[in-house]
Amino acid sequence: MQVYGSPLSPFVRKVYLVAAEKGVAVEPAPFTPGQPSPGFLEASPFRKIPAIRDGDFTLADSTAIAAYLDAKHPEPPLYPAEPRQRGKAVWFEEVADTLIGPAGASIVFNRFVAPKVLGRPGDEEAAAKGEAALPPLLDWLETQAPAQGWLVDGCFSIADIAMATMLRTLLYVGWGPDPAKRPATAAWYERVAARPAWREVAAIEDQQAARFAPA
Ligand SMILES: N[C@@H](CCC(=O)N[C@@H](CS)C(=O)NCC(=O)O)C(=O)O
Incomplete structure (x- = not known):
């Protein structure tokens, strides 16, 4: 599954975390802030991150994506049934x-x-x-x-x-x-x-955050 946006965003991080808890592999989708590609606009017409591309399916909004992932990969459940x-x-x-x-x-x-x-x-x-x-x-x-x-x-x-x-x-x-x-x-x-899922995502984020650390 491709994800538009960096896990430095709390909403993008939410999607990475849900995917990691479920063992769903994530790769970053090509995304340049301020320069929306046609692919990004298809997935996120209101230009917000996160958005995903999963095969021929696209979806925006962390809550919508989390619900989609929970339905597609029910284990472990993240939205309780009770x-x-x-x-x-x-x-x-x-x-x-x-x-x-x-x-x-x-x-x-x-x-x-x-x-x-x-x-x-x-x-x-x-x-x-x-x-x-x-x-x-x-x-x-x-x-x-x-x-x-x-x-x-x-x-x-x-x-x-x-x-x-x-x-x-x-x-x-x-x-x-x-x-x-x-x-x-x-x-x-x-x-x-x-x-473990948190640590996995934190490692990706820490690498990206290092770019903004004081020299
Ligand atoms: N309700 C949305 C909020 C997403 C959101 O606000 N994303 C921010 C980044 S953290 C964004 O894309 N801001 C750019 C903009 O509003 O143009 C979600 O859960 O995904």
Whole structure:
């Protein structure tokens, strides 16, 4: 399966993680930010990453792709079958993607992507707004992080992947899980980050991130 976009993006990373958990081989699709190829536009008409090309099938959006992969490769299941667990897992994914993601994105874009990747100054006011939005969300997550195991009734699921990918992105701007401030979240995050699939994807990402490290 080909994936458009770098796993430095939390949404692309989500797709890489789902694929890795399921043992689905991923290769990067040819993709240059700002220069959309016809192949990319076919897969992602609204120009967002991630998108995939799987044989003659294309699809955009991390949530749609995760659902597709879970249906195509049912083992291990990442969307629980039990109704309440399924509902909760999708809800965690939604909170990660639509609340924590955007708050983090305004920090990450303006303090990391703009200065380090695009070589231009970020919008500090927008970054500060993101910083103001994050603490209540992270405090809530601290109440949800279990002492052991995973977010939804002890079953590893899309909830853990979707939340943890957002937290990994926050690490780039000093907002990663802090054991002193939110110990349950930090311990749960470490459990996610110890999984073989996570380590596999982190190794790919670390190689790409090295390009932006200070010389
Ligand atoms: N809901 C989408 C969000 C994807 C998204 O926002 N991707 C960002 C990168 S992290 C993007 O493509 N931004 C470029 C743009 O909006 O043009 C998903 O889950 O895939």
